[in-house]
Amino acid sequence: MWQIFDEARLGHIHVNARPGDAAETVMTRDDFAQAAAEISSWTGYCPTPLHHLPELAAALELGEVLFKDEGPRFGLGSFKALGGAYAGLLVLQRELSLRLDRPVSTHEIRDGSLSAEIAQITLTSATDGNHGRSLAWGARMVGAPCRIYIHKEVSEGRAQAMRDLGAEVVRVLADYDESVRVTRKESEENGWFVVSDTSWEGYTQTPRDVMAGYGVMLDEIAATLHDRPTHLFVQAGVGGLAAAITARLVQKMGRGTRYVVVEPELAACMFASASSGIATAVPVEEETLMAGLSCGEPSPVAWEVLREEVEDFVTVPESLVGPAMRLAARPLGSDPAIAAGESAVCGLAALIAAARQPTLRKALGLNERSRVLLIGSEGVTDADIYAQIVRTP
Structure with a gap:
């Protein structure tokens, strides 16, 4: 089992972070x-599990391995449920406050009293799957029209999940970064509101x-941990998750944790940014199996945080995805099984x-x-793909 990890070639760059504010x-x-x-006020809110993996930690000769499992989040299968739906709600709040010329609360948006006005505001986004699913869910919750753009490699299972939530799904026959550009262009032309x-x-503001x-996620983690993770x-995809978790960990527990940003070697825009010292886009010439991370253009806002707090950037080859998923599903000893x-x-x-090399x-x-500390950002978001990978020897 370990041989493929022992022989894998990972990219690594260490930079001298310059902590700022x-x-x-x-x-x-x-x-x-x-x-x-x-x-936390939404129906169905519940903190997701923070799994302790003592058997894996022992095998890797580490003190502790913690895995934040976002699979159960609001029944949507990923951490994105926390971002897209919330940001979409704030887009509606700002726009309705302008149209009605008075402050509008998020409670008013959720209680149905402004349904006629909300029905006139279309929310849009480009997605690899999870962010769009969150936005579609949030839009359905308040009755807003939703139009989601996906790129050519997004699975039909993920597309159908968004349709099932009431979104109109438009496939762009190009990569993720081009789907972002198409979303912006068509939204500007039609007066729609991008929630990216x-x-x-x-x-x-919306990012x-x-x-x-x-x-x-980090608030939930901090509530159960007595000591800061080392x-x-x-x-990282565009960097939003990494930047948010890093910033909140600094705020809640202070500095002292060593941050390691990890990307697919096929879409390593943060690695390139660390190498150059500025936010740097890379071409995505082949889509990674890690669909939610197939992003070639970093978010400048996220990079503001990462360039000040992160010293280590690592890339992983595609060959490790399946073995890691199977190890999570069929863990060592008494460690919990995780559908990651x-x-x-x-x-x-x-x-x-890294621990074995x-x-x-x-x-x-x-x-x-x-x-x-590891962030298990999604559970089973496409059942067919998951089953195919996990059952492979």
Whole structure:
């Protein structure tokens, strides 16, 4: 089982972070607190599990391995349920306040009293699947029309999940980054409102709102931990998840954790950004199996946090995805079985390989006292793909 991790070639770059105030200012403590107060009031809210994996930790000669399992989140299968729906709600709040010339509360939007007005506001986004599913769910919750753009490699199962939530799904026959551009263009032409998890020049508020929603995960983690983790291995697509978890961990527990941002080697825009020192796009010439991480253009807002707080950037090959998913599903000894999707195991795969390879283990400061936190960002978001990967020997 271990051989494939022992032989895997991971990319690693170590940079000298220059701590500033981005962890406090990109998303403020009030931003995170307001998001937590709103999201925790929704029907069906429940903290997701933080699994302890002592058998895996022992096998890797680490002190502790913790896995935040976002599979059960609101029945939507991923952490994205915290971001898209929340940010969409705030887009509606701002627009309705302008149209009605008075402050509008989120409660008014959710209680149905403004349904006629909401029905005139279309929310849109590009997605690899999970963010769009969250936005579609949030739009259905309040009665807003929703139009979701997907790229050519998004599975039909994920597309149908969004249709089942009432969204109109439009497939763009190109990659994710092109689907973002098409979303922006058509939304501008039609007066629709983009709810994106990535930022661009002149468009930063909504991505910040998305990331504020993600902070709920870290609040739940911090409520159960007595000691700060020594390491956080967190995956990056455009960077929003990594930036949100990093910023909130700094706010809640102070500095001292070593942050390791992990990406597929096929879509390593954060790795390129760390190498160049500025937010840098890379071409996605082949789609990664980790569909939610197939992003070639980093979010500038997310990069503000990551460039100040993260020193280690790692890339993982496709060959590790299946073995990591199967290990989660069929764990060592008494460790809990976890139904973790393709994107969820990016950090897990990197940790296993790094812990077992002496050079990388030393470079990342891993040892028998390390307490490592992993973010399991999704569960089974496409049942057919999951079953095919997990049942493969």
